[in-house]
Amino acid sequence: MADNTAQQTPTPSRRVVDLLQKRRDELLNIWIKERLDSGDFREELISKKELRHQSRQIIDMLARSIQDANEKDFDASEFDEMRLFLNEISRERAVKGYTPIENATYILSLRNAVIPLLAEELENNSEAVISETLYFTDLLDRMGLVMIENYLRSREEIIHQQRADMMELSTPVIKVWDKILTLPVIGTLDSRRAQVMMEALLQKIVDTGSTIAILDITGVRTMDTLVANHLIKTVTAAR
Amino acid sequence: MADNTAQQTPTPSRRVVDLLQKRRDELLNIWIKERLDSGDFREELISKKELRHQSRQIIDMLARSIQDANEKDFDASEFDEMRLFLNEISRERAVKGYTPIENATYILSLRNAVIPLLAEELENNSEAVISETLYFTDLLDRMGLVMIENYLRSREEIIHQQRADMMELSTPVIKVWDKILTLPVIGTLDSRRAQVMMEALLQKIVDTGSTIAILDITGVRTMDTLVANHLIKTVTAAR
Structure with a gap:
């Protein structure tokens, strides 16, 4: 038709x-x-x-x-x-x-x-x-x-x-010794990244049964109250 | 005029x-x-x-x-x-x-x-x-x-x-103990990144006088001969 x-x-x-x-x-x-x-x-x-x-x-x-x-x-x-x-x-x-x-x-x-x-x-x-x-x-x-x-x-x-890759790259939690983890923080820390970082760390602590977690902040370019606050929250959560 | x-x-x-x-x-x-x-x-x-x-x-x-x-x-x-x-x-x-x-x-x-x-x-x-x-x-x-x-x-x-940030983020060399360094490798390893990684590691070895360097490759998603080759070069250079 x-x-x-x-x-x-x-x-x-x-x-x-x-x-x-x-x-x-x-x-x-x-x-x-x-x-x-x-x-x-x-x-x-x-x-x-x-x-x-x-x-x-x-x-x-x-x-x-x-x-x-x-x-x-x-x-x-x-x-x-x-x-x-x-x-x-x-x-x-x-x-x-x-x-x-x-x-x-x-x-x-x-x-x-x-x-x-x-x-x-x-x-x-x-x-x-x-x-x-x-x-x-x-x-x-x-x-x-x-x-x-x-x-x-x-x-x-x-x-x-790239944003997703960066998010993943920026939260490497490494088991450096038995029950010891380290998390190097590099670059700028915003709320979203801080949260991903915290989750990755907590997950790895549970997975490995670690008792010590080292937060390496020598790679943080600028440290303002916001970044400090994020770090404190992460530490508190890890305890 | x-x-x-x-x-x-x-x-x-x-x-x-x-x-x-x-x-x-x-x-x-x-x-x-x-x-x-x-x-x-x-x-x-x-x-x-x-x-x-x-x-x-x-x-x-x-x-x-x-x-x-x-x-x-x-x-x-x-x-x-x-x-x-x-x-x-x-x-x-x-x-x-x-x-x-x-x-x-x-x-x-x-x-x-x-x-x-x-x-x-x-x-x-x-x-x-x-x-x-x-x-x-x-x-x-x-x-x-x-x-x-x-x-x-x-x-x-x-x-x-973002590319520049990623390059920086992707090569964190961490001193985890006296004379012990670790370098977690995450994501995809191309020639350029492998070179930056190698340079960062060698620099840190010299700076800290480290004798042991741990290459953590658990975060590498795919491992082909190219990636393996880059890693071997890095290890050789570190020696």
């Missing part, structure tokens, strides 16, 4: 789809030329052939998605394929050494190829030019930002992972 | 400057309304009054900068004030809880207010509409990306700082 309906309405809902399909190669040439001239291209990172191939895939997929989405915006499932493809490209390009800002700029620059040709196609209908321009630039913005969002997410994950 | 020349050419070099100046309040209303309707506004983070004030400053500064820049692009020093102001806004908004993507979207959305009014003003000159649209959207892209660039930079700084 759904397929039948789709076949009954082959007219593009958006004039920009028409343009992306009919003048695809021309658009591609203008877009690639603009990229090569812009100085952002960086020949050592991607070959012209690869850039051309990638750009053609984007234009084709974009035409298909806009057509299928039928006026729905970039959040619609019809753009899922596009989003996945952009994720893939942004990962590949990041490995090659492109920054997320460069990736977004690449996508956004398609506009400079599309808008003049749109104006040419719809010469006698300035309202349509404006409507298509606004629709298409909005779509490109969203696409450009997707490439940045992924990168941001991956950086947040690194920060999060 | 320079001032005289400036006064002799008061005609805006760009039609969009004309629009930003003459229809400023109308633009502001459309832009604000679009923001409020978009669902991105988040009333709890910024008051309508503040948004209006900030948006008006952006429009005024933009008109001035485009005029002064006289066809130069966003890298020109005439946009320094704008860049500084965007940095300031993005910091303020980050503190309030806006994501960098939301900040960029806010800036980019000014386009939706400007382009239709541009088309209205330049009705009989479709070439000028396209030229002004391309110029202005390109400028907004650059402005939007500035807001993201700052955020990215700050996240990179955190990652860098």
Whole structure:
């Protein structure tokens, strides 16, 4: 049923789809030329052939998605394929050494190829030019930002992972002798770390049946009342 | 001299400057309304009054900068004030809880207010509409990306700082008894960390005149030949 309906309405809902399909190669040439001239291209990172191939895939997929989405915006499932493809490209390009800002700029620059040709196609209908321009630039913005969002997410994950690693690294409880533990405290002591430290120490005391615990604070850079308070609490808990 | 020349050419070099100046309040209303309707506004983070004030400053500064820049692009020093102001806004908004993507979207959305009014003003000159649209959207892209660039930079700084902290945290050499040192190894051991660890251990051996060094590797999660090799090197160096 759904397929039948789709076949009954082959007219593009958006004039920009028409343009992306009919003048695809021309658009591609203008877009690639603009990229090569812009100085952002960086020949050592991607070959012209690869850039051309990638750009053609984007234009084709974009035409298909806009057509299928039928006026729905970039959040619609019809753009899922596009989003996945952009994720893939942004990962590949990041490995090659492109920054997320460069990736977004690449996508956004398609506009400079599309808008003049749109104006040419719809010469006698300035309202349509404006409507298509606004629709298409909005779509490109969203696409450009997707490439940045992924990168941001991956950086947040690194920060999060490092924080967790640090928490673990910063509470090493060592059994140095029978029934003797030591806990070297290094760096800055905040409430959360103090609590993790205390828990690790208490657990190890129970596990080993230790009677002596040495708190080595020579590695604490600054010692204020807060840090001192945390240490006192830890000592009290250990007793 | 320079001032005289400036006064002799008061005609805006760009039609969009004309629009930003003459229809400023109308633009502001459309832009604000679009923001409020978009669902991105988040009333709890910024008051309508503040948004209006900030948006008006952006429009005024933009008109001035485009005029002064006289066809130069966003890298020109005439946009320094704008860049500084965007940095300031993005910091303020980050503190309030806006994501960098939301900040960029806010800036980019000014386009939706400007382009239709541009088309209205330049009705009989479709070439000028396209030229002004391309110029202005390109400028907004650059402005939007500035807001993201700052955020990215700050996240990179955190990652860098955490890495340095971890390096320090991960090599605690403890004197547990007279002439006895211990070095608990926790987490993953890479070449760089192994080297820092080795240096810290050797330094402490010399400083304390220790004869025994205990390497505690119970905290090493995975042990491959690389890690083992690093440990053997450390032991050899200590002898």
